[in-house]
Amino acid sequence: MDWHVEARRTLRAELVRRGVSVEELSIRLAHFGVKESPQSLAVKISRGRFQLAFFLQCMAVIGGGTVTITLPPAHSG
Structure with missing residues (x-):
């Protein structure tokens, strides 16, 4: 499991879901x-x-008051 890929997918999905581009994210974060x-x-x-x-700052500025993250099952062993 590549956790960095999961982090990227999660943030990108939230940006798309809320219709916020990277340019707009930059402007909102600056404020x-x-x-x-x-x-x-x-x-x-x-x-x-x-x-x-x-990640939390991004969620705050794009209006992500609630974020559900589905994690893959942990493998033991």
């Missing part, structure tokens, strides 16, 4: 005090390597 260019956001999201705090 929230997070300065990231659309290009740097696109790279960060495509890598899927971001902190939970960043």
